Amino acid sequence: MRITINGRQLDVSGKKTILEVARANGIFIPSLCDHSALVPFGGCRLCLVEIKGRKGYPPACSTYAEDGLDVTTESPALQAIRRQVLELILSEHPHACLICAEKKNCDEYKSTIRKVGEVTGCVLCPNNGRCELQDVVEALKIDRVNFPAAYRNFDVRRDDPFFDRNYNLCILCGRCVRICHEVRGVSAISFVFRGSQAVVGTVFGRPLLESGCQFCGACVDVCPTGALTERASRGEALPDEEDETICPLCSIGCGLKASLRGGRIVSFAPTNAEAVNRGQACVKGRFILRDVVYSPKRILKPLVRQNGELHEASWDEALDFVATKLKGYVGKNLGFISSTQVSLEDMHVFDRFTREVLRTDQIISFRNHSPLASFWKELRMNGQPAELNFELDSISTAKVIVLSGADIVVSHPIIWVEVFRAIKNGAKLVVINGKDSSLERHASFHLRVQAGREFSLFNHLTLKLLENNPENPYSRVNGYETWRESLLNEKKAAFARADINEAEVDLAARLLAEGQPTVFLMGPSVVNSAAASANIRALWNLAQVCGGRLIPLAGENNERGAFEIFSRSSDRVLSVEEALFKISRGEYKSLYLAGPLPVPPDAAVEFLVIQDCFMNENVQRADAVLPAATFAECGGTFVNVEGRIRKFKNIIEPLGEARPDWWIICRMAEKMGAAEFGFENAAEILSDLGRTRPFFEPACHRHQGKGKAVFILDEKKGSGQFPSGESPELAPQRAAIHSSPAASARALDYYRSLNLVEESKGLRKLRGLREK
Amino acid sequence: MEIAKILGEFHGLQKDLIHILHRVQAQFGYIPPEAVAQIAECLKISENEIFGVLTFYKAFSLEPRGQYLVTVCLGTACHVRGGVQIVEEMERKLQVKAGQTTPDKKFTLETVNCLGCCAIGPVVVVNGKYYSHVTLNKVEPIIKEYREAG
Numbered sequence: 001m002r003i004t005i006n007g008r009q010l011d012v013s014g015k016k017t018i019l020e021v022a023r024a025n026g027i028f029i030p031s032l033c034d035h036s037a038l039v040p041f042g043g044c045r046l047c048l049v050e051i052k053g054r055k056g057y058p059p060a061c062s063t064y065a066e067d068g069l070d071v072t073t074e075s076p077a078l079q080a081i082r083r084q085v086l087e088l089i090l091s092e093h094p095h096a097c098l099i100c101a102e103k104k105n106c107d108e109y110k111s112t113i114r115k116v117g118e119v120t121g122c123v124l125c126p127n128n129g130r131c132e133l134q135d136v137v138e139a140l141k142i143d144r145v146n147f148p149a150a151y152r153n154f155d156v157r158r159d160d161p162f163f164d165r166n167y168n169l170c171i172l173c174g175r176c177v178r179i180c181h182e183v184r185g186v187s188a189i190s191f192v193f194r195g196s197q198a199v200v201g202t203v204f205g206r207p208l209l210e211s212g213c214q215f216c217g218a219c220v221d222v223c224p225t226g227a228l229t230e231r232a233s234r235g236e237a238l239p240d241e242e243d244e245t246i247c248p249l250c251s252i253g254c255g256l257k258a259s260l261r262g263g264r265i266v267s268f269a270p271t272n273a274e275a276v277n278r279g280q281a282c283v284k285g286r287f288i289l290r291d292v293v294y295s296p297k298r299i300l301k302p303l304v305r306q307n308g309e310l311h312e313a314s315w316d317e318a319l320d321f322v323a324t325k326l327k328g329y330v331g332k333n334l335g336f337i338s339s340t341q342v343s344l345e346d347m348h349v350f351d352r353f354t355r356e357v358l359r360t361d362q363i364i365s366f367r368n369h370s371p372l373a374s375f376w377k378e379l380r381m382n383g384q385p386a387e388l389n390f391e392l393d394s395i396s397t398a399k400v401i402v403l404s405g406a407d408i409v410v411s412h413p414i415i416w417v418e419v420f421r422a423i424k425n426g427a428k429l430v431v432i433n434g435k436d437s438s439l440e441r442h443a444s445f446h447l448r449v450q451a452g453r454e455f456s457l458f459n460h461l462t463l464k465l466l467e468n469n470p471e472n473p474y475s476r477v478n479g480y481e482t483w484r485e486s487l488l489n490e491k492k493a494a495f496a497r498a499d500i501n502e503a504e505v506d507l508a509a510r511l512l513a514e515g516q517p518t519v520f521l522m523g524p525s526v527v528n529s530a531a532a533s534a535n536i537r538a539l540w541n542l543a544q545v546c547g548g549r550l551i552p553l554a555g556e557n558n559e560r561g562a563f564e565i566f567s568r569s570s571d572r573v574l575s576v577e578e579a580l581f582k583i584s585r586g587e588y589k590s591l592y593l594a595g596p597l598p599v600p601p602d603a604a605v606e607f608l609v610i611q612d613c614f615m616n617e618n619v620q621r622a623d624a625v626l627p628a629a630t631f632a633e634c635g636g637t638f639v640n641v642e643g644r645i646r647k648f649k650n651i652i653e654p655l656g657e658a659r660p661d662w663w664i665i666c667r668m669a670e671k672m673g674a675a676e677f678g679f680e681n682a683a684e685i686l687s688d689l690g691r692t693r694p695f696f697e698p699a700c701h702r703h704q705g706k707g708k709a710v711f712i713l714d715e716k717k718g719s720g721q722f723p724s725g726e727s728p729e730l731a732p733q734r735a736a737i738h739s740s741p742a743a744s745a746r747a748l749d750y751y752r753s754l755n756l757v758e759e760s761k762g763l764r765k766l767r768g769l770r771e772k
Numbered sequence: 773m774e775i776a777k778i779l780g781e782f783h784g785l786q787k788d789l790i791h792i793l794h795r796v797q798a799q800f801g802y803i804p805p806e807a808v809a810q811i812a813e814c815l816k817i818s819e820n821e822i823f824g825v826l827t828f829y830k831a832f833s834l835e836p837r838g839q840y841l842v843t844v845c846l847g848t849a850c851h852v853r854g855g856v857q858i859v860e861e862m863e864r865k866l867q868v869k870a871g872q873t874t875p876d877k878k879f880t881l882e883t884v885n886c887l888g889c890c891a892i893g894p895v896v897v898v899n900g901k902y903y904s905h906v907t908l909n910k911v912e913p914i915i916k917e918y919r920e921a922g
């Protein structure tokens with residue numbers, strides 16, 4: 001279709017508003033309430049336009065383009081209306097600075113440190129210089145406000161963590177209320193009262209901590225004014241540099257924009273660039289990440305123990321010391337622990353170092369049991385291909401979503417955003433053993449089953465589905481009868497034993513039978529129990545019978561990468577439990593900790609090396625401590641939960657003498673006389689990785705198409721489509737397993753050995769409230 | 773308990789929110805905080821959204837109202853016939869401002885912007901009973917009627 005704006009003929013495809021079309025073609029229409037992530041609102045009335053043949057002045061943000069529309073965006077009448085509207089908005093917003101004749105000089109000569117609570121003008125406002133209201137005033141050339149100024153005199157709300165709320169600056173555009181309601185599904189804030197009393201608030205004016213707020217920061221990011229501002233950076237001047245990076249705090253790998261000033265990170269905010277997080281983040285990436293990089297617990301110099309005390313040393317001395325000592329343990333009694341939060345490059349060097357130089361076991365420290373690794377192992381044992389790649393986008397096209405074993409609102413907030421998108425598109429959510437979090441009100445069914453006996457619930461859902469469909473295609477599958485028999489035998493006793501509500505299960509089964517496509521999200525607590533393999537098989541069978549897709553949720557940022565490098569092709573990998581068992585039996589005389597491991601106090605370890613970013617409880621016993629650089633200081637590659645390759649570059653120089661993990665290991669290997677460790681940058685390591693592991697081949701292309709997702713190769717090519725219900729080889733039912741209380745699927749609030757809950761008072765309050 | 777009973781009469785549909793709030797208001801004379809929490813759970817919406825709705829409408833009160841709700845009309849017709857003076861006299865006699873409740877929780881004084889019965893103004897309504905052509909002299913007897921009624 002074709003519309004005309006200001007005499008220009010423009011082609012439009014799809015359903016677009018006039019404002020969107022205008023913006024896409026570089027035509028400016030002032031607007032304050034519109035936001036690309038939100039449903040049109042028509043609240044601020046600044047985007048009014050004239051349309052030939054229509055009465056009045058329709059708002060461009062909520063009028064959709066139709067063929068043949070003739071739109072005028074600038075006319076004296078429109079200008080007058082917009083000015084009047086803006087003056088009304090400004091009458092309730094401190095505007096002395098906005099219309100000050102000395103504005104230009106003031107910007108240039110007076111810089112103010114903004115350590116004030118009350119903001120009475122732009123110079124005192126933390127948002128000065130990046131305020132949309134300032135832009136609009138500039139565009140409409142307002143130099144006078146012809147209405148009496150009304151300061152609303154609200155107290156600045158500073159009782160919540162992370163950000164301040166100053167509703168004296170609020171223009172009631174509603175973006176914060178809408179993003180909380182429409183995108184995050186939280187509704188922690190709402191418009192309260194009416195007319196001139198209207199304000200954004202919570203139920204009975206409670207603090208956000210008690211209103212269900214997750215502190216994702218989405219409201220802060222969409223606020224056009226200084227009403228919502230991040231507290232940690234509100235005293236800072238405007239950033240002089242911006243750079244993009246990837247959040248290392250969970251397996252989503254959100255794209256973040258870092259604002260820097262004088263080479264120091266001021267704050268992180270989500271970017272809209274890729275189809276991963278689409279402008280959304282969570283409390284950790286938005287508010288805590290900066291403090292992770294600059295934590296006072298950072299180790300900044302190599303330390304070496306001499307005469308019983310740790311002393312600072314140069315890299316050369318420290319590496320010499322460790323290399324000499326390690327030589328005595330090569331091939332025997334040596335454990336090397338690697339983190340799942342380091343980059344692929346680091347992991348590849350770790351892997352080669354342990355195989356070629358130390359000739360020892362590789363221990364990979366998954367903090368929780370990895371659903372990914374457990375799922376793949378279980379399926380492989382049953383001769384099934386395990387498809388691991390998927391696209392976050394595809395979740396929102398599901399009609400039924402079954403969530404078990406994870407509180408995704410906390411552990412995978414961006415997956416929650418996708419699930420909520422699906423719910424808004426009409427999908428039904430079935431939560432199994434949820435934690436009664438405020439967001440599970442969006443669930444259609446809330447099934448409960450004794451922890452550790454999830455498999456009996458899955459089996460009964462499967463059985464129900466097959467019963468309701470006697471002509472099911474699975475009856476011809478090998479072993480179907482015995483399998484069904486075993487389910488039926490277990491059924492009678494199991495309902496009572498596993499505390500299952502049979503009526504609810506029936507209703508949920510009906511839902512599963514109707515809804516296509518179906519997605520099953522499997523979190524850590526399903527695999528973190530004695531019944532792990534029964535749980536996985538039961539859930540897999542259920543997914544097959546529904547024709548759905550089972551997605552195991554990796555927890556940590558590079559868990560998938562760690563799995564691919566360490567687990568998929570090697571049997572030398574030990575879990576933390578196995579490692580602790582070996583330590584308790586005194587099998588390790590020496591430990592190299594490049595990842596978290598709680599070394600038991602009575603462990604008989606002769607030589608302990610710690611390579612980490614942060615001081616931790618193991619340091620007291622360490623013989624050498626090597627300072628590693630954080631994600632912000634070294635470039636690299638993560639593979640996120642989808643299997644998507646996420647590349648990031650260093651945004652600051654390493655703090656102190658910290659060095660990338662791969663650099664430390666490479667130099668160590670050289671000192672120990674190993675050849676072929678002469679890597680000087682991450683790219684060299686990546687191409688070495690691509691040569692030895694074909695799965696990573698797609699990660700090695702230096703010039704990735706901008707905006708085009710690149711995935712690592714999977715067993716079955718991840719198409720992003722849900723597989724149709726192909727006949728499964730049904731896994732045999734295992735004999736009843738003794739019930740064991742499943743370890744709780746705690747949120748992974750760690751970066752390397754730094755416990756974010758201990759570091760951040762705000763996060764502590766937030767998590768404490770949830771676990772009450 | 774009583775809130776649960778009210779909720780039981782509905783089917784947990786979000787569109788019934790305002791009906792439910794009206795019932796709670798009628799039952800308690802205001803919307804107690806625990807009602808907001810229970811309604812939120814029943815209708816599967818956030819408490820904040822309910823608070824937004826109930827603060828929007830004047831029909832719902834957050835404070836307990838008195839036993840008798842005294843409403844003085846200040847619509848145009850009542851206004852020109854001395855409605856303002858009636859409100860002031862009520863404030864003097866009840867010793868509260870419009871919008872407030874007497875300390876003994878007996879009377880709540882409110883104003884309204886038209887009751888639609890302009891012909892009989894100035895109008896005062898006490899718990900649904902209409903008093904027409906109210907003058908300053910009639911204010912005391914109206915209050916007395918309810919004070920004595922207990």
